[in-house]
Amino acid sequence: MRGQRCALLFLLILGVNLLSLMPVAAERETSFELSVKLTLDLPVMLNFLEPVTLFYQPEKDLVRKPHLPFRTWRAVEDRTISQQSSWQVQMTNGRIILLSAKGDTISSELPLLFRGKEGGFTLNGEVYPGTLLLWPEGDNLLFFNEVNLEDYVCGVLGREAYASWPLEALKANAVAIRSYTLYSLGRHTAYDFCADEHCQVYRGLPEAEVFRTAVAATAGEVLTWQGAPINAVYHSSSGGRTRNNEEVWAGPPLPYLRAVDDFDQNGKNYQWPQTYRFSLEEVGRIIGVPGEKGLVATPLYNQAGERVGFCFAGDGRTVQLKNEELRRLLLLPSANFRVLIGPEERELTQEVTLPPATTLLFIGNGAGHGVGLSQWGAAALAAQGYTYRQILRHYYGSAVRFEYYLPPSGRTSASLK
Ligand SMILES: [Zn+2]
Structure with a gap:
């Protein structure tokens, strides 16, 4: 009986997976040019x-x-x-x-x-x-x-990933890049994408054949949510745990961009290559709150008890900054950092009044914004034998579906044909 139930359960799971993997388009003639x-x-x-x-x-x-x-x-x-x-x-x-x-x-x-x-x-x-x-x-x-979209994905993959990473990790990256690309259509009006970080870095095709293999093995495959490609953001290394999207950027929480444990501990970017030391006055100048008379610093926490940002107040001005905003202002490698105060290097974990000339030391882990797919985490999971779909499921959660994309309306074939 138990065996039968298991078999039924297995079939159900298999059935759901098969259904979710059915191509959206009857034919895979879906490529178009960007x-x-x-x-x-x-x-x-x-x-x-x-x-x-x-x-x-x-x-x-x-x-x-x-x-x-x-x-x-x-x-x-x-x-x-x-x-x-x-x-x-x-x-x-x-x-x-x-x-x-x-x-x-x-x-x-x-x-x-x-x-x-x-x-x-x-x-x-x-x-x-x-x-x-x-x-x-x-x-x-x-x-x-x-x-062609697939060549573009290959070009971006060659800039984003290492040829030495396991193939399943490269495939996971390819699906994320393809999804993000389709989600991002419409950023520019006169053309689709710039070739820089504002969109994705693109400098033509990479030399290593393995990138082409990863793109071909996942050709046309994207992650979708509510019938559309997802904003499949990715980053180098989260430093142990990825972030919820709303704690990093403006906008409502997305079910596919939830914080999850990362597996990037053995990755190249897990440790920051250096620490960053600032005087209170320097920080005040950068964030726009005068620090000459001292500042009141208050860490802000989410419901899970994770610090999501800081409030700084001084000389009649108050500024609230997410970790990611502070990271960008101070040019730190990631938003996963701790702040240590003064010569005794006491961690800033609760509201504290910082006197003038206090030294702030920033130490941290990871590289990038920490939301979505962790590339070094994906490489570690692939090395342990996880498939690219399992990897993507881990980082984007169970709300997403694997589907083959349909070109946007009006772009059903290459624009030059
Ligand atoms: Zn752009």
């Missing part, structure tokens, strides 16, 4: 990895908008560019100038698009997939990469 604004200073060295066709955008007055339908671009007659030459890209008097090592010149005051069959080019030696757009803006030249 427009990423690259971060480059002129001049830039450009090489094509295959022959490309050159197109220009005839509508001079169009506002900058890289997601122009491909039909609005015009091919330059007989202008196929071989991959033999390398080009120096610069701007002169509002014109894009490309100079090849062989002495050829391409010059245009209109936006240019370079497109091959497979896609691929290098900028200053970094390999990019997809299509290249050059868009003049005054005396500046903007570079855009129209890149």
Whole structure:
């Protein structure tokens, strides 16, 4: 009887899992292209990895908008560019100038698009997939990469993770990056993402094959909540326990961003590489509360008894700061820190009046904001044999589902097709 019940329970669990893993789309033809604004200073060295066709955008007055339908671009007659030459890209008097090592010149005051069959080019030696757009803006030249979502995820993964991490950890990171990417669509208006930390750092494709393997093994897979990709934030190392989202940023508590125990103790970033010492006056200046006459510091706690921030009061001013806000103001590695007061290094755990010239010592663990997936924790769990889905379940909780994404409406195919 007990065996039967176990079998039934097992089937039920299996059934639920199978259901939650059913693709949202009947077909997996779901890829679409993102427009990423690259971060480059002129001049830039450009090489094509295959022959490309050159197109220009005839509508001079169009506002900058890289997601122009491909039909609005015009091919330059007989202008196929071989991959033999390398080009120096610069701007002169509002014109894009490309100079090849062989002495050829391409010059245009209109936006240019370079497109091959497979896609691929290098900028200053970094390999990019997809299509290249050059868009003049005054005396500046903007570079855009129209890149397939999966290649973009691979590029970000290569910047975020170590090739030496176990494959399951890389797969967990890939699903988190893909989910976060889809959640973040719409941050910029004229393009999808910048290539810096504001969105996610992207510098083209990584060299190590293992990143491609991790992305391919999870192709199209995302975490969802209430039918939409989740804000799958991730960080390097929490320092022992991750954080609740509302204690770090503004906004309501999210069921998939709850504090959980982390397994990052053997990770590279578990210990801060150094301690940080400030005078009370320095801290006061940085947080905007005059500290010359002393400050009253009050730690703030959540219901679980974890310190979530501080209140500082002095000279008629009061400021309340979350750990994360203090971390950003003081440029600390993480929001997981303790504050020790004065030469006796007594920990600041309750309200205290700090006299002028008090020294504050910050010591801590972890790196990053501490919310969502811990990358070093994921690496440790994968090394213990956990699968990427188990890892993601641990960090994002049981409220999330694993699904295959649908492209956003209006973006059902690559914008350039
Ligand atoms: Zn951005």
